[in-house]
Amino acid sequence: MTNGDGSGLRARTRRAVRAELAATAIGLFVERGFDDTTVDDIAAAAGVSRRSFFRYFPSKEDAVFGDAEDVAGRVADAVTARPAGEPPWECLRAVLHDWREPIRAAHPDPALLRLIETTPALRARLHVKREQMRERIAAALLARGGLDAFTADLLTGAAGAALDAANRAWLRSDGALDHAELLDRAFTALRPQS
Incomplete structure (x- = not known):
């Protein structure tokens, strides 16, 4: 059940996964460089599929500015x-x-x-x-x-x-x-x- 304000369990879980993916992407970008880091690299480091990454972010740039x-x-x-x-x-x-x-x-x-x-x-x-x-x-x-x-x-x-x-x-x-x-x-x- 949600409260209508985005604070339901599903919304909180989505925000947490999104934040974790963003943190993983940013860490890789800083370590390896943006151009040298692929979506596959981010997905592998976060333990999700490439398709899952794109459920949260339309592009790897959006992981920085999501x-x-x-x-x-x-x-x-x-x-x-x-x-x-x-x-x-x-x-x-x-x-x-x-x-x-x-x-x-x-x-x-x-x-x-x-x-x-x-x-x-x-x-x-x-x-x-x-x-x-x-x-x-x-x-x-x-x-x-x-x-x-x-x-x-x-x-x-x-x-x-x-x-x-x-x-x-x-x-x-x-x-x-x-x-x-x-x-x-x-x-x-x-x-x-x-």
Whole structure:
């Protein structure tokens, strides 16, 4: 029996298997390289069939970015839930500050981030996933009212650029710099002038 919210046993089991497959794939990608790791390698290491892998992920790239849609939806929901009178930029800043750890936790290892940055197929998939996320967040920002579509897109793109800059600085420091402080610096530098 399910609760209707995705917390039933079957849904939890599916999420656990998906997470295990993703962790196995990522471990192999970091160890061997993305291009040198096949779906068959991942399936064998995880103890499943190739067909089972494709039940959870449409491609090996998706094993790296599999939960991006869920995160995008939850971040958009967080934008919607912010106080109505809050300025849009401060709304985005607060939401990304609250979500910086879950977003970063999806790729906590600097080695994985370097792999994404240096692998054309992963960089391309990252770009697509980020655009999908930005579209959902911009729509949520627009739905709050008081903005036109252009400004919602612009602010959401700037917030994404702030997050990207913080991530790159964090990566260059091998994770030694405080990610929250980097994100705060980036948002401060890009704050729209009244």
